[in-house]
Amino acid sequence: xxxxxxxxxxxxxxxxxxxxxxxxxxxxxxxxxxxxxxxxxxxxxxxxxxxxxxxxxxxxxxxxxxxxxxxxxxxxxxxxxxxxxxxxxxxxxxxxxxxxxxxxxxxxxxxxxxxxxxxxxxxxxxxxxxxxxxxxxxxxxxxxxxxxxxxxxxxxxxxxxxxxxxxxxxxxxxxxxxxxxxxxxxxxxxxxxxxxxxxxxxxxxxxxxxxxxxxxxxxxxxxxxxxxxxxxxxxxxxxxxxxxxxxxxxxxxxxxxxxxxxxxxxxxxxxxxxxxxxxxxxxxxxxxxxxxxxxxxxxxxxxxxxxxxxxxxxxxxxxx
Amino acid sequence: xxxxxxxxxxxxxxxxxxxxxxxxxxxxxxxxxxxxxxxxxxxxxxxxxxxxxxxxxxxxxxxxxxxxxxxxxxxxxxxxxxxxxxxxxxxxxxxxxxxxxxxxxxxxxxxxxxxxxxxxxxxxxxxxxxxxxxxxxxxxxxxxxxxxxxxxxxxxxxxxxxxxxxxxxxxxxxxxxxxxxxxxxxxxxxxxxxxxxxxxxxxxxxxxxxxxxxxxxxxxxxxxxxxxxxxxxxxxxxxxxxxxxxxxxxxxxxxxxxxxxxxxxxxxxxxxxxxxxxxxxxxxxxxxxxxxxxxxxxxxxxxxxxxxxxxxxxxxxxxxxxxxxxxxxxxxxxxxxxxxxxxxxxxxxxxxxxxxxxxxxxxxxxxxxxxxxxxxxxxxxxxxxxxxxxxxxxxxxxxxxxxxxxxxxxxxxxxxxxxxxxxxxxxxxxxxxxxxxx
Numbered sequence: 001x002x003x004x005x006x007x008x009x010x011x012x013x014x015x016x017x018x019x020x021x022x023x024x025x026x027x028x029x030x031x032x033x034x035x036x037x038x039x040x041x042x043x044x045x046x047x048x049x050x051x052x053x054x055x056x057x058x059x060x061x062x063x064x065x066x067x068x069x070x071x072x073x074x075x076x077x078x079x080x081x082x083x084x085x086x087x088x089x090x091x092x093x094x095x096x097x098x099x100x101x102x103x104x105x106x107x108x109x110x111x112x113x114x115x116x117x118x119x120x121x122x123x124x125x126x127x128x129x130x131x132x133x134x135x136x137x138x139x140x141x142x143x144x145x146x147x148x149x150x151x152x153x154x155x156x157x158x159x160x161x162x163x164x165x166x167x168x169x170x171x172x173x174x175x176x177x178x179x180x181x182x183x184x185x186x187x188x189x190x191x192x193x194x195x196x197x198x199x200x201x202x203x204x205x206x207x208x209x210x211x212x213x214x215x216x217x218x219x220x221x222x223x224x225x226x227x228x229x230x231x232x233x234x235x236x237x238x239x240x241x242x243x244x245x246x247x248x249x250x251x252x253x254x255x256x257x258x259x260x261x262x263x264x265x266x267x268x269x270x271x272x273x274x275x276x277x278x279x280x281x282x283x284x285x286x287x288x289x290x291x292x293x294x295x296x297x298x299x300x301x302x303x304x305x306x307x308x309x310x311x312x313x314x315x316x317x318x319x320x
Numbered sequence: 321x322x323x324x325x326x327x328x329x330x331x332x333x334x335x336x337x338x339x340x341x342x343x344x345x346x347x348x349x350x351x352x353x354x355x356x357x358x359x360x361x362x363x364x365x366x367x368x369x370x371x372x373x374x375x376x377x378x379x380x381x382x383x384x385x386x387x388x389x390x391x392x393x394x395x396x397x398x399x400x401x402x403x404x405x406x407x408x409x410x411x412x413x414x415x416x417x418x419x420x421x422x423x424x425x426x427x428x429x430x431x432x433x434x435x436x437x438x439x440x441x442x443x444x445x446x447x448x449x450x451x452x453x454x455x456x457x458x459x460x461x462x463x464x465x466x467x468x469x470x471x472x473x474x475x476x477x478x479x480x481x482x483x484x485x486x487x488x489x490x491x492x493x494x495x496x497x498x499x500x501x502x503x504x505x506x507x508x509x510x511x512x513x514x515x516x517x518x519x520x521x522x523x524x525x526x527x528x529x530x531x532x533x534x535x536x537x538x539x540x541x542x543x544x545x546x547x548x549x550x551x552x553x554x555x556x557x558x559x560x561x562x563x564x565x566x567x568x569x570x571x572x573x574x575x576x577x578x579x580x581x582x583x584x585x586x587x588x589x590x591x592x593x594x595x596x597x598x599x600x601x602x603x604x605x606x607x608x609x610x611x612x613x614x615x616x617x618x619x620x621x622x623x624x625x626x627x628x629x630x631x632x633x634x635x636x637x638x639x640x641x642x643x644x645x646x647x648x649x650x651x652x653x654x655x656x657x658x659x660x661x662x663x664x665x666x667x668x669x670x671x672x673x674x675x676x677x678x679x680x681x682x683x684x685x686x687x688x689x690x691x692x693x694x695x696x697x698x699x700x701x702x703x704x705x706x707x708x709x710x711x712x713x714x715x716x717x718x719x720x721x722x723x724x725x726x727x728x729x730x731x732x733x734x735x736x737x738x739x740x741x742x743x744x745x746x747x748x749x750x751x752x753x754x755x756x757x758x
Contacts, residue, residue: 005639005674006653008743010729011646011667012332012483016687016736018680074680118681118737258686258699307695309724310326310555311565 018117022075024206028197029082029248035180035190040090041147044186047092047099048085054103055081062112076117080106083125083248086187087241087288088132089144098140102132122295123255126245126288133288143183158183160239160284163232174231177238188241198247208260211267212246218271226279242274245287255295262298262305269301270294325560327481327693329730331549331647333522334483334606342490342602342615345630347421351394351621352658353379354404356412358450359457360386365413371398375619376426376596379415382445388458388661389448392426393599393619394419407643407650407657414658417621431595437466437509447591448598448661453477453488453552453581454644456662459588462580465573466510472576473562474512476503476585478519478526479545479552482645484606485665490615491583491602492519492526499582500533501589503540512578515540518561522547549647550728554579556693568724583664604665605631607646608673609638618659624666625655639674642667647729680737688731688741694724698731698741701748714755717748725749 037044059077063070071077081103088095106128114120132140143158159182162171172182180190187194202209216237223233237243246267250256256266270290277286294301356362363380373379373392380390396419404414432443445460465471476499480488492499503515517534519527521544534540543561545551555566557579564575572579587598599620605627606613612632624641628634642649643663659666688698697720704716722745731741 004641004651004653004655006651007640007676008740008746009646009648009650009727010733010742011640011642011649011651011669012673013677013732013738014330014734014736016734017678018683018737019678021683021685021736076683116681118683253683253685256684258684258689258697260686260690263686306697307689309568309695309721310559310693311567311570312695312721312724313568 019074021206022079024201024204025079025248026075026082028200028206029086029187031193031196032086032187032190032244033082035193036086036090036186039146039148039180039189040144040186043092043144044090047088047090047095047186048082050092050096050099051085051088051103052078052081054100055084055107058104058107059112062108068116071116074117077107080111080124080128083187084128086244087125087129087185088140089142089184090186091139091142091144094139094142095136098132098136101135102128105131118254120254121298122292123249123252126249126291126295130288130292145183146181146189148181158239158284159235160184160278163235163239171235174234174238177235185241185244188244191238191243194243194247201247201251207247207251208263211251211256211263212243214264214267215246215250215271215274216242218268219275222272222275226275236275236278240278240285241287245291246270249291250294255298257298257302257305259302259305259307262301265301265305266294266298269297325546327546327548327550327553327556327560329549329691329733331481331733332483333547335486335489335522336484336606336613337486337604337615338489338523340486340490340613340615341494342487342617344617345622345627347394347419347423348619348622348626349421350396350399350416350418350623351392351619352404352623353390353392353415353417353621354406354412354658354660355380355390355415356406356410357390357456357620357661358388359455360384360388360461362412363387363390365401365415367398367401367415369398369401372396373398373417374424374426375599376429379417380413386458386461388450388460389446389597390415391448391597391599392417393621395422395424396420407652425596429595431593432591434505434509434592440505440509441466443591444588446597447587449584449587449591450598450661451581452583452587452601452662452664454648454662454664456660459580459584462573462578463510465571465578468573469511470573470576471510471512471578472514473578474503474506474510474515475557475561475572475577475579476515476517476582477552477554477557477579478517478523478530478582479557480523481520481549481552482647482649482665484613484667485604485645487602487604487615487664488581488583489523489526491586492523493529495586496529496533498586498589499530501592502585502587503534503537505589505592506585507539510578513539516561517542517582518545518551518557519543520545520547520551549730550693553693553726553728555726568721598661601659601661601663603627603659603663605668606665607642607668609634609636609668609670611635620661621658623656623658624652627659627666628655628668634668636670638668639671640669642669647733648727677738679739682737682739685736687734687736691730691734693728693730694726696721696725698745701725702739702741702744705744705748705751710755714752717752722748722752
């Protein structure tokens with residue numbers, strides 16, 4: 001008789017795996033990456049690639065130098081790089097080296113130094129983006145316009161900037177907004193592609209459908225209340241990085257509360273802060289800051305929304 | 321209704337043996353009867369080396385209130401009395417009996433007289449019955465809640481939610497009459513006003529059979545449960561059938577429930593009819609290394625390797641052997657280990673299935689907290705166990721209600737990072753016990 005394995009139950013496990021979850025996020029982002037490349041051309045492809053490559057490489061080198069187990073195989077660095085790239089304008093010639101620094105910052109400072117995958121409190125892609133926005137406002141904050149579609153789309157300001165001004169007659173049509181024929185970051189413009197990714201993630205059970213819907217819904221409702229104009233509210237929803245942020249970054253596991261109700265509160269708060277920054281802040285866009293601020297609140301939301309276990313004694317002020 | 325039922329893990333069913341009637345295996349050449357086959361104090365051996373025993377002869381008597389006697393499962397001679405290292409790392413006495421191959425029943429065996437609750441309780445105690453669903457809690461102790469007038473509902477557990485296992489399925493199909501007789505016996509002496517039978521809906525034939533058997537008994541209700549794991553866990557079963565929640569630190573009796581496995585109830589009726597104590601078990605033999613899965617009737621104490629052989633042997637190299645199913649089953653270190661009273665299955669896995677899944681860090685996805693039927697957050701225990709200060713660690717574990725974890729394994733099952741979640745909980749509970757005993 002050969003030696004038997006002795007281990008504690010359970011002796012079977014589901015087929016889900018963390019690298020498969022990450023791969024699903026990458027697959028869900030592909031339509032957006034392809035749409036961005038079609039809309040903005042080679043500069044978009046090159047920007048995405050350099051972010052992905054430098055993110056993966058940053059993690060690889062970090063692990064190598066610190067003699068840690070190699071973790072690039074879990075694909076989480078690739079996800080961060082891809083998200084960061086999609087948050088950039090298609091401005092490769094000016095920002096390529098800034099992308100390398102931003103990726104390294106996101107991976108090493110925001111993720112690895114906190115203990116690697118699962119241990120970071122803030123979303124690396126978002127924090128990386130904010131870091132780059134602050135450091136390289138001129139180039140990273142630049143509006144890049146589609147290389148396809150009618151000529152008038154290729155000039156002027158991004159819809160979000162237009163919405164902030166009084167002259168909203170120069171907005172692209174809602175249909176163009178849906179397709180992504182407007183100025184903005186590579187991954188935020190094509191709403192249609194983002195929605196395809198959203199459906200994929202929900203079908204694959206990677207995310208709960210309500211998290212993005214609540215965040216987007218909050219922005220819509222608050223914009224409607226402020227303006228009393230459904231078309232304006234619709235533009236607010238489709239402008240800037242809201243859909244990209246709501247689907248792919250407000251649903252990040254590591255930096256959001258663990259319970260489903262907690263995730264709902266997170267989404268509500270992120271939507272609220274987005275609107276406050278957009279309407280009353282000095283920045284035209286608030287999605288990144290909103291998600292980052294809610295990242296910080298996550299541990300508290302998690303505590304407040306803990307479920308009462310079956311049969312647990314009620315403690316004054318709820319179960320801890 | 322079913323929308324609010326708890327226990328939602330989509331664990332594979334693999335009920336390959338559901339249509340296979342149990343076959344009796346040939347008399348084993350020797351059996352190893354352990355004195356600890358139940359929760360509570362080990363039984364005390366009453367035989368010595370050289371004693372002749374028959375099927376049903378007492379070989380070890382209950383040594384306390386929470387304990388249970390052990391009877392010989394073969395006829396033959398006591399060969400050895402020795403300490404035995406069990407699957408759980410504890411030791412107890414083993415009584416090794418060499419079989420004469422005759423399986424002669426003990427002449428003293430006669431049906432018990434049951435005409436009052438006290439006689440029923442004594443008979444249950446004498447029968448050696450323990451919870452046959454897997455926990456192995458002495459049934460007489462559960463039943464004694466009646467003395468305090470606590471039992472309002474009797475809940476029969478026919479969920480059989482573990483993958484592979486179909487021994488209860490066969491009881492419900494082949495021994496339905498005994499389940500009925502057992503329920504009637506309980507109804508006669510236990511003051512419960514309702515009997516609920518909970519069966520997972522992946523066993524429609526069992527639901528149909530018991531529904532028709534109990535058609536004339538308006539106090540009995542058969543409930544169809546979701547076909548998700550862990551429907552058979554006691555607290556989940558009570559919640560899903562009776563809508564009651566067992567309070568923290570309490571027992572089913574605290575909400576007026578007596579929960580018994582269907583096979584335990586059927587055995588009760590068999591014992592009342594014949595007086596033959598618990599000496600054999602229906603065991604499902606299945607798993608990825610088993611050539612032809614089967615249900616077998618096996619004398620308690622038969623070495624696992626004899627049972628596997630009787631089922632037709634293995635088809636490949638064996639990686640892991642379990643008492644019970646793969647969700648809560650216990651891995652054994654040797655195929656010489658004996659079948660116990662509460663063994664309802666032997667799962668034999670091949671090398672590939674025995675390999676651990678690739679480990680990743682916790683990504684905080686929340687699937688464990690979402691799936692936990694008790695509403696716990698397993699990540700808190702994993703975090704707490706990293707705290708080195710014992711007082712702080714134990715306070716965190718208690719705050720997160722670790723005592724409510726019933727170790728069903730759903731959290732570990734769903735974890736995409738293969739974190740040892742329920743495994744950590746078991747360690748954490750041991751840590752708390754150690755602190756208490758100090």
